[in-house]
Amino acid sequence: MAESLWRAIAVYRIAALIYVAILVVRNVGFYAHPMLAWPVLALTAAWTLFTTYAYADQARRRPPLLVADLLVVMGVMASSAYIVGEHALRTGRPTLAVAWHVAPVIAWAVAGGRRGGIAAALAMGTTDILVRGHYDQAGFTGTVLMLMAALAVGYLVNVAEVAQQRLERAIELEAATRERERLARDIHDSVLQVLALVKRRGSGLDGEAGELARLAGEQEAALRTLVTGRAAEPVDEHAETDLMALLDPYASETVSVAAPAGAVRLPAGVAAEIAAAVAAALDNVNRHCDPGTKVWVLVEDEPAAVTVSVRDEGCGIAPDRLDEAQTQGRLGVAQSIRGRIADLRGTVSITSSPGEGTEVEMSVPR
Amino acid sequence: MVVDDHPMWRDGVARDLTAAGYEVVATIGEGRQAVRIAAAAKPEVVVLDLQLPDISGVEVITGLLAAVPGVRVLMLSASGEQQSVLDAVKAGASGYLLKSAGQAEFLDAVERTAAGDTVFTPGLAGLVLGEFRRLAVEPAGADDAAPKLTERETEVLRLVAKGLSYRQIAERLVLSHRTVQNHVQNTLGKLQLHNRVELTRYAIEQGLD
Structure with a gap:
C-alpha cells in the first residue's frame, strides 16, 4: 500500500516536471529575468530525478530527506518572485513550481499521516500565496485543494496502517491456532496415551511405582486440559x-x-x-x-x-x-x-x- | 473386541479384559478394519478409542451398529474432546470413559456396558444436558418437536454431572437404582432417536432436491 503510494508520488513529480517545462517555455518571454529560468528548470529536473531514487528506498524516507525536499521545492517556488517577476505573477503567469510543489506535500502525508500532510500543505501553501502576491479566491483555491489532498492521503495512510496491523495480528493468531492444533494431535497420539497407560498400570502398586503412577496421572490431566482447552x-x-x-x-x-x-x-x-x-x-x-x-x-x-x-x-x-x-x-x-x-x-x-x-x-x- | 491405534494401550486393555474373565475376540488398530472384522467376529461389546487414524468415531460407531445390530460400544478417549464425544454418543455409543480412568473403573464400565447399562461420566452428563438445552432453544422444524427431558430426567442427569453415583442419586431422590439407570438410559435414547430422525430427514431432503 505505502509502496505504491511512493511510486505514485514519483510518477506525479515527473508528470508535473513536464508540465512545468511546457509552461516555462511558453511563458519565458514574459519573465522579468528569463535567463535565470533555465538553471532553475534544470534544478527542478535534477531534484525530480534525485527524489525518485531517494524515496525508492524505505530507509531514506525519513525527516532529513523530507525536510530537504520541502525546502528545495519551496526555494524553487520562492525564486519565482525574482525570476518571473511581480508584474507577471500578478497578471496570472504561473510560478516555476506550479503543480510540482504538491509532490513533497503528498510525500509528507504518506510519511507522517494527516498531521504531516497538513503541516507541509500549510507551509507550501503560505509560500505559494506570498510568492504570487494576490490574495483573492483564485489564489487560495490551489492551497485549499492541496490541503484537502494532503488530508485525504494522510487519512488513507492511517487506515492502511491499521488494516495492515490487523491483518498481521490475524495471520499470527491463525498460525498460533494451527500450531496448537498440530501439537494437540501429536500430544494426543503419544504423550497423553503413555501417561494414561503409566497411571493405569501402576495405580495398584505400592511405594515408588504407585507414586510415579499418581504423578503421571496428574500430568495427564493437566496436559489434557491444555490441549483440549478453549482459547x-x-x-x-x-x-x-x-x-x-x-x-x-x-x-x-x-x-x-x-x-x-x-x-x-x-x-x-x-x-x-x-x-x-x-x-x-x-x-x-x-x-x-x-x-x-x-x-x-x-x-x-x-x-x-x-x-x-x-x-x-x-x-x-x-x-x-x-x-x-x-x-x-x-x-x-x-x-x-x-x-x-x-x-x-x-x-x-x-x-x-x-x-x-x-x-x-x-x-x-x- | 478392542479397537485402539495405540499398540501398548490395545494390549494392556486386552490383557486386563482377559484377566477379568472376558473373551477378547479381536484387537484392531483401525476403524475400517474394525467394522469389517466385527461383522465376522460378532462381539458383544466393543471398547473403542474415539480417535482412530483412518475414520471418525461417528463413522466407526455407525459402521459397527450396522455390521452387528445391538452391539454395545464403550468409548474411550484420551483427550475428552467434547464435540466428538457428544457426536459419538448421538451416533449410538452406549458409554464413555476417559482413558485416565482407573483399572477398576474401566472393568466396572465394561461390565455395565455388557449388561446393557449406560455408562456416563459427569463430563458426558454435562454435555448431554447442554445438548438438550441447545435443542430446546434452537428454532426447530415445524414438524418435529425438539426432544425434551422430563423434570425427573433432568434432575438425575444434573446429579450425574455433579459426580453422584447412581446409588447416591437413588438415595437422594428416593428411587430404586434401576429407575435411576432407566432415566439415564432414556436421556441417551431420546438423543439418539432425535439424531436418527434428523439424519433421515436430511437424507430425504437431499434426495428430493
Whole structure:
C-alpha cells in the first residue's frame, strides 16, 4: 500500500516536471529575468530525478530527506518572485513550481499521516500565496485543494496502517491456532496415551511405582486440559467471552468439569467474576478437606441464567460454621462467593453437612 | 473386541479384559478394519478409542451398529474432546470413559456396558444436558418437536454431572437404582432417536432436491 503510494508520488513529480517545462517555455518571454529560468528548470529536473531514487528506498524516507525536499521545492517556488517577476505573477503567469510543489506535500502525508500532510500543505501553501502576491479566491483555491489532498492521503495512510496491523495480528493468531492444533494431535497420539497407560498400570502398586503412577496421572490431566482447552480471546470488559475458557483449566485429577459442548458466552466481566467465585470454592475445598478430595464442577447454560455448581465429597461444613466465619469478620467462602455473585444479581445456595460434602450452586441471570 | 491405534494401550486393555474373565475376540488398530472384522467376529461389546487414524468415531460407531445390530460400544478417549464425544454418543455409543480412568473403573464400565447399562461420566452428563438445552432453544422444524427431558430426567442427569453415583442419586431422590439407570438410559435414547430422525430427514431432503 505505502509502496505504491511512493511510486505514485514519483510518477506525479515527473508528470508535473513536464508540465512545468511546457509552461516555462511558453511563458519565458514574459519573465522579468528569463535567463535565470533555465538553471532553475534544470534544478527542478535534477531534484525530480534525485527524489525518485531517494524515496525508492524505505530507509531514506525519513525527516532529513523530507525536510530537504520541502525546502528545495519551496526555494524553487520562492525564486519565482525574482525570476518571473511581480508584474507577471500578478497578471496570472504561473510560478516555476506550479503543480510540482504538491509532490513533497503528498510525500509528507504518506510519511507522517494527516498531521504531516497538513503541516507541509500549510507551509507550501503560505509560500505559494506570498510568492504570487494576490490574495483573492483564485489564489487560495490551489492551497485549499492541496490541503484537502494532503488530508485525504494522510487519512488513507492511517487506515492502511491499521488494516495492515490487523491483518498481521490475524495471520499470527491463525498460525498460533494451527500450531496448537498440530501439537494437540501429536500430544494426543503419544504423550497423553503413555501417561494414561503409566497411571493405569501402576495405580495398584505400592511405594515408588504407585507414586510415579499418581504423578503421571496428574500430568495427564493437566496436559489434557491444555490441549483440549478453549482459547480465551482477548476481550475488553463488555465484550463476550467463553466462560469455559476460564473454567476448563481448573479440571484436574481430582476436579471434574462438566459443561455443554459449545461456548458459554457471557460478558467478560461477568465470566471473570464467576470464575473467581469457582476458584474460591475450589480453594476452600483444598484448604479444609483431605488432599485428593474429589470435586465436580457443573456448568449449565440456560436461556435465562447460567448456573455453576461446585460439589465436593469432602468433610462438609457444619451449618453454623459459615455464619460464624462471617460474624468473626473473616473473609471466608461466604463473603467471597456470595459477594461476587450478588454483585452480578445472582443467587447462591450452599448446602452442606458434616461428612456429606458441600455443594455450592451459583446462578447468574443473563 | 478392542479397537485402539495405540499398540501398548490395545494390549494392556486386552490383557486386563482377559484377566477379568472376558473373551477378547479381536484387537484392531483401525476403524475400517474394525467394522469389517466385527461383522465376522460378532462381539458383544466393543471398547473403542474415539480417535482412530483412518475414520471418525461417528463413522466407526455407525459402521459397527450396522455390521452387528445391538452391539454395545464403550468409548474411550484420551483427550475428552467434547464435540466428538457428544457426536459419538448421538451416533449410538452406549458409554464413555476417559482413558485416565482407573483399572477398576474401566472393568466396572465394561461390565455395565455388557449388561446393557449406560455408562456416563459427569463430563458426558454435562454435555448431554447442554445438548438438550441447545435443542430446546434452537428454532426447530415445524414438524418435529425438539426432544425434551422430563423434570425427573433432568434432575438425575444434573446429579450425574455433579459426580453422584447412581446409588447416591437413588438415595437422594428416593428411587430404586434401576429407575435411576432407566432415566439415564432414556436421556441417551431420546438423543439418539432425535439424531436418527434428523439424519433421515436430511437424507430425504437431499434426495428430493
